Amino acid sequence: DADVTQTPRNRITKTGKRIMLECSQTKGHDRMYWYRQDPGLGLRLIYYSFDVKDINKGEISDGYSVSRQAQAKFSLSLESAIPNQTALYFCATSDSNGRRGETQYFGPGTRLLVL
Amino acid sequence: AQTVTQSQPEMSVQEAETVTLSCTYDTSESDYYLFWYKQPPSRQMILVIRQEAYKQQNATENRFSVNFQKAAKSFSLKISDSQLGDAAMYFCAYRRPLNSGGSNYKLTFGKGTLLTVNP
Numbered sequence: 001d002a003d004v005t006q007t008p009r010n011r012i013t014k015t016g017k018r019i020m021l022e023c024s025q026t027k028g029h030d031r032m033y034w035y036r037q038d039p040g041l042g043l044r045l046i047y048y049s050f051d052v053k054d055i056n057k058g059e060i061s062d063g064y065s066v067s068r069q070a071q072a073k074f075s076l077s078l079e080s081a082i083p084n085q086t087a088l089y090f091c092a093t094s095d096s097n098g099r100r101g102e103t104q105y106f107g108p109g110t111r112l113l114v115l
Numbered sequence: 116a117q118t119v120t121q122s123q124p125e126m127s128v129q130e131a132e133t134v135t136l137s138c139t140y141d142t143s144e145s146d147y148y149l150f151w152y153k154q155p156p157s158r159q160m161i162l163v164i165r166q167e168a169y170k171q172q173n174a175t176e177n178r179f180s181v182n183f184q185k186a187a188k189s190f191s192l193k194i195s196d197s198q199l200g201d202a203a204m205y206f207c208a209y210r211r212p213l214n215s216g217g218s219n220y221k222l223t224f225g226k227g228t229l230l231t232v233n234p
Contacts, residue, residue, distance in 0.1 A: 040226055041226065042119075042206060042224035042225060042226045042227060043160075043206070043222070043224045044224075045222070088158060090160060092160075103148075103150070103162060103165055104222060105162065106152075106159065106160035106161075108157070108158065108159050109158040109159065109160070111158070
């Protein structure tokens with residue numbers, strides 16, 4: 001079984017709709033992240049969370065919100081989707097325990113298309 | 116601000132041959148981490164190898180090795196005995212250590228190099 005899972009894997013929605021992307025992990029990591037990937041731009045950080053009570057904005061948080069429901073779950077919401085939010089979205093986790101905590105492990109990604 | 120540059124948008128290699136992917140980065144930090152991630156057509160981001168800046172020895176993982184030149188801020192990935200399954204987009208990434216202060220805990224990615232392996 002995958003350590004980091006994302007649902008749905010693919011989603012098509014319309015402009016103005018609210019949608020939620022979900023991420024779950026069984027790695028026991030305390031830190032979780034949401035990235036988006038656009039062609040030619042690499043990955044950019046949207047939000048990150050270091051524990052259930054700690055949520056932080058990344059470099060491109062406008063138009064997004066997150067919820068850390070439990071240590072193992074971190075959801076990303078688009079309150080009112082717009083076409084330029086069409087992208088591939090990744091959840092990632094890392095462990096704060098020592099220097100090995102610097103490595104992030106990624107989920108399989110969610111491909112979102114906003115019409 | 117940290118930046119990561121991958122100057123080769125595309126590379127190709129013959130099966131069983133060796134290929135080197137280039138990466139340079141800009142930082143004023145002395146302690147940091149560098150990574151190579153692989154993204155095959157399945158879209159999964161897979162960690163290939165990591166290097167800690169305080170270690171002088173180049174990291175190696177089976178057929179994958181790095182040439183880490185700290186003074187030159189260069190971090191290239193060498194793939195030996197290339198296999199068809201190595202075909203993917205490869206991303207170089209940089210990260211500051213968590214105890215360096217500030218709030219910039221993100222991975223900074225390059226734009227990627229698309230590797231094609233020819234049979």
